[in-house]
Amino acid sequence: MSPEYSIILLTVFAGAGQGLFACLVAGDALGFITGAPMDINIMLTGAAVSLGMTIAGVGSSFLHLTHPERGIKTIKQWKKSWLSLEAILLPVFMGFVALYGILAYYGADTSLRLIAGGLGVVSAMALYLASGMIYAAVPYIKEWSTPYTPINFTMIGLASGGALQVGLLRFFNGPHITSIVMIAGLFAVTFTAMVIKLAYYLRNRRLYQPLTIQSALGINHPDIVLMDMGTGYMHYNTKEYDYKGYQNSRGTIRIASIALLFILPLALMTFDYMPLFNGDSAVAVGGGVLALITAVSMIAGALMERWLFFVDGSHAQNLYYGGSKDFAAPNPILQASKKGAPLPPG
Amino acid sequence: MKQLALVIDLYKCVGCHACAVNCKSWNSTGQFGPLKDHDPYGKEPTGVWFNRVQTYEVGSFPDTQVINFPKSCMHCADAPCVSVCPTNASFKREEDGIVLVNYDDCIGCKYCSWACPYGCREFDEFEGVMKKCTLCVDRIYNTDLPEDERQPACVLSCPTRARVFGDINDPQSEASKAISKGMGYKLMPDSGANPSNHYLPHRKVSVKVDDDEITVKKQGAIKAVRRKVDVEEVVIEDFGIGG
Numbered sequence: 001m002s003p004e005y006s007i008i009l010l011t012v013f014a015g016a017g018q019g020l021f022a023c024l025v026a027g028d029a030l031g032f033i034t035g036a037p038m039d040i041n042i043m044l045t046g047a048a049v050s051l052g053m054t055i056a057g058v059g060s061s062f063l064h065l066t067h068p069e070r071g072i073k074t075i076k077q078w079k080k081s082w083l084s085l086e087a088i089l090l091p092v093f094m095g096f097v098a099l100y101g102i103l104a105y106y107g108a109d110t111s112l113r114l115i116a117g118g119l120g121v122v123s124a125m126a127l128y129l130a131s132g133m134i135y136a137a138v139p140y141i142k143e144w145s146t147p148y149t150p151i152n153f154t155m156i157g158l159a160s161g162g163a164l165q166v167g168l169l170r171f172f173n174g175p176h177i178t179s180i181v182m183i184a185g186l187f188a189v190t191f192t193a194m195v196i197k198l199a200y201y202l203r204n205r206r207l208y209q210p211l212t213i214q215s216a217l218g219i220n221h222p223d224i225v226l227m228d229m230g231t232g233y234m235h236y237n238t239k240e241y242d243y244k245g246y247q248n249s250r251g252t253i254r255i256a257s258i259a260l261l262f263i264l265p266l267a268l269m270t271f272d273y274m275p276l277f278n279g280d281s282a283v284a285v286g287g288g289v290l291a292l293i294t295a296v297s298m299i300a301g302a303l304m305e306r307w308l309f310f311v312d313g314s315h316a317q318n319l320y321y322g323g324s325k326d327f328a329a330p331n332p333i334l335q336a337s338k339k340g341a342p343l344p345p346g
Numbered sequence: 347m348k349q350l351a352l353v354i355d356l357y358k359c360v361g362c363h364a365c366a367v368n369c370k371s372w373n374s375t376g377q378f379g380p381l382k383d384h385d386p387y388g389k390e391p392t393g394v395w396f397n398r399v400q401t402y403e404v405g406s407f408p409d410t411q412v413i414n415f416p417k418s419c420m421h422c423a424d425a426p427c428v429s430v431c432p433t434n435a436s437f438k439r440e441e442d443g444i445v446l447v448n449y450d451d452c453i454g455c456k457y458c459s460w461a462c463p464y465g466c467r468e469f470d471e472f473e474g475v476m477k478k479c480t481l482c483v484d485r486i487y488n489t490d491l492p493e494d495e496r497q498p499a500c501v502l503s504c505p506t507r508a509r510v511f512g513d514i515n516d517p518q519s520e521a522s523k524a525i526s527k528g529m530g531y532k533l534m535p536d537s538g539a540n541p542s543n544h545y546l547p548h549r550k551v552s553v554k555v556d557d558d559e560i561t562v563k564k565q566g567a568i569k570a571v572r573r574k575v576d577v578e579e580v581v582i583e584d585f586g587i588g589g
Contacts, residue, residue, distance in 0.1 A: 001460075064455070065453050065454050065455055066453070066454030066474025066475070067452065067453045067454050067474055067475070068453065070433065070451065070452075070453045071453060073432075073433040073434075073435075073451055073453065074432040074433050074453065076432075076433060076434055077431065077432050077433065077434050080429050080430075081429065081430050081431060081432045081457075082430075083430065083432040083455060083457050084432035084433075087432060134457070137430070138430075138460050138461055139426075139463075139537075139538065140426075140460075140461070140462075140463040140537070141460065210536060211463070211534055211536065211537065215533075215534050215535065215536065216533060216534055217402065217413070217415060217533070218531045218532075218533055218545055218547065219402075219404055219413065219547075219548065221404045221405060223404065223405055223406050224402050224403070224404050225402065225403045225404075226400060226401075226402055227401045227402060227403045227412070228400065228401040229398075229400050230363070230366070230395075230398040230399045230400045230401070231391075231392075231395070231398065232391065233389075233390045233391055233392055234390075234392060235392050235393070235394075235395070235398075235468065236392075236394065236459075236468045236469045237459075237465040237468065240456070240459065240469070241465065315460070315465075316463040316534070316537070317462065317463060317464060317465030318465075320400060320417065320464075320465055
């Protein structure tokens, strides 16, 4: 599949925004339980950053649509289309985040604020599911059509958002117990996300494609080769479904995404947060700069990971272009005519 | 329930692309408005075609068969593109089973094209909406046309009559008869989409070629010597239906 950069930005930024808000509310609830409430600055900044990232994601997703002015029509089909559900849940989630921020700003009752936050977290989780299921519900892209997809979206969103939340806690010197619990949680979430992502890559390496060029054409013969795709140049279907860019660098990008998304953050977390566990509640090294680097590294890694998610997807319709994996089989006649060489006989 | 569809005979198809050209011609001028191309006379022409003819070589040289394969929207009974559309711009007509796109409701999210296993939906970059074969719905009910022309443009233009149009759920229709008589099959029967268009299988044509009529170039690259080949025997046998 060709990478839709607007959707990559939407899922990464909105995913991190949802994760940040979920961790923010979790930290808030933790402060409420332990009796060491979080600083209001953390709540306001957290809600504002979460809202800002989600709005940035939604804005970028509008670039993907050619008719965003008809966006309101998407609410009609929520019963059958995950995309419609996502379009409904996004503003619902943003509304709860804004409500949470407003309640925090005007110093409303803690329980009221936590209820708004809790509903926001529920909508964030539903939103992860809806955005993941958009891809998982396409049975003709085997790489996507798996429960791993929504789980991946959720875990990576929670991890990158959690890194932002821990950064805020460090920057504003949040309550000690909350910081400890959040960091331990973030460590666990990041590690689990890594295991799930690696399992997903392993799954895709030995993927069984039940649809074949034989069943696609209804011709029962092992050797079928596309001679002529009917047009002299690429068209929508070949451009959209058979993306050949950066083929040689995909392995490097995959390693870089794992390093930036999981390895580096885990190392930085260990380095940055160890003093906290030793009872040192002082402001982190550089006032949370390392925590910020962790979050930025995670988001950069998540952008690469989402790009790979798209380009790894191999659509069943590629079978009509000579096979799902290597439709790139060169057409000798087309190649010769491009080079200006005489056409081979025939 | 009525289900209009096409039945395409792969044995009769000669790969002349007349169906594709006439489809493009009618749909550039019909009631659905223009169907523009990008760089039509340049080096990289691209644009929406509802019907495309692809050519496959089956078997390994010299024992090969050429199969011309026209493909357009299958008007599936359980159309996956319809259920994923967030605005209901893609819909399946109750009265005749044609899957259509309401261009005024399409937001251009391209989700329906991801959901189509046959790659039969194409995005019109000029209008920013998804387009596809309409089964010439603006022809088949058009009372301005003579009655024998109320058929899809591709069917009318086929010189070998390889395309049959009709209601596949009516056992008395031409299309149903063609399916039952010619062992019609569906593409990707395990896709779950339950396509309505049927294909009649290609049948193997054997042409005897002597060894001295073939030159084998080094490194395995093979090529035929273009010279007059006397057809000694033509054997027609079933080619086998996949599934």
